[in-house]
Amino acid sequence: MQDSLTIARKKRKFVLPVTKLLPFLLPIILILFWQVSSTLGWLSSSVLPSPLAVFQDGIKLTQSGELPKNLSISLYRATVGLLIGGGVGFILGFINGMSKTCRLLFDSSIQMFRNIPHLALIPLIILWLGINESAKISLVAIGTMFPVYINTFHGISSVDPDLIEMGKSYELSKGQMFFKIIFPAALPQILVGIRYALGVMWTTLIVAETISASSGIGYMANNAEDFMDMETVILCIVVYAVLGKISDLVAKSFESLLLEWQKTGRSNV
């Protein structure tokens, strides 16, 4: 019995790293294939520079301070835009989810604005705000507002009415009702909205920085394109991919932290 338990534990130890490494397998194979293709001359460096050349370019730009400077400004725009847009989306979703009067007053108009592609507003925003920080932050805020709004609104308005009735029968105050029942019940949906908004945030920022900026990763890529600097163009794309992945991981960790109860099940008994 003891032996079989030890074997089972060993097996488990062996299985765990494989499952963790599996998601990295495909990217590693692609990068290796890309590197080999570049080394053997199958790919021209003017079409697609090798991963090693892109990596070296990254080190050079980091040492010169250009990459950290542009990265930090992009991160600043993305974070501030998300905080403003997400905050407004959450507040609107909250009031419309909680109050029928507010829903009737605002929801129809918000849905109308939601259907306008926010990137179509770029010319208007440039005309109104110029090409300074507020223009890019506004675009990110508009882009991220709607996913957070829709999901907060849907999350709050679809809370199980039986739980609300239970709260009423326990004479919970309005505040208790919100913090103990409505908000936790809506949280999974709100987090879906935030995760979706993170994707929109990067897409919007790339477009905004490519069209009208004098700093940021998008500007770096656009500038590199003017000088046919393929390594930097690819580097910027890789940086965006890494930033997107990091954002997703952060969102996922929030989900596992805040929605721990969803992972439990009868098997644990």
Add this chain to the structure above:
Amino acid sequence: MIKNSMIEIKNVNKMYQDLTALKNVNLNINQGEFIALVGMSGGGKSTLLRLIAGLEKPTSGSITVGEDNSRSVMRMMFQEDRLLPWMNVLDNLSFGSKDKNTKAHAKELLNLVELGDYADHFPNQLSGGQKQRIALARALMTNPKVLLLDEPLGALDALTRRKMQDLILDVCQKQHLTTILVTHDVDEAARMADRIVVMKESTNYYEETCPKNRNAGQIGIVADRVLNEILGEKEIQKQTA
């Protein structure tokens, strides 16, 4: 209010637009009494319970609870456990309580429902019977004087149901709770209640007082009589034939 009376229901009517849910209901429930409301679906049992709980208001008539007519002395247990899935068992018990010694009291109640080791579990780690025990413990958290049970055992298997009946009876007797049980099961009503009220055609149609310390035979007799009143003798004869 009549002396020793806990709940007084006077000429209560409830309408949902054109639909009459309750028609001239009059009922007096004494302190510590265990009442079972039985009847066919749509007879008005659950509506009456919801009105008593204060979840809905009667169209006309009055329901008085205790001397000060406060709903705080009542707690309700529903057919579904209605536990909050994001809270563990201990937090589910203490969330509605303002008492400083809440956690200690919650642990006492968990021991009472024989789930003392499950304080850290989440509801989705528990069986249906365990969830209903937790729901019972939660209902007892504020030391209520009235316990309202809206078919809480309807979804349980026969054995778990029997165990829960014993637990509820034991708790209600020890804590001298006034209890109103809504059930479809006349045997359950005959086994648990001091008095059975048959709801038919939206009113309290018939009452049956159950003998104290009844045996299985007496339970069967009471259940048959109540069933007779619910279905009508002709229907019973048709079913027997």
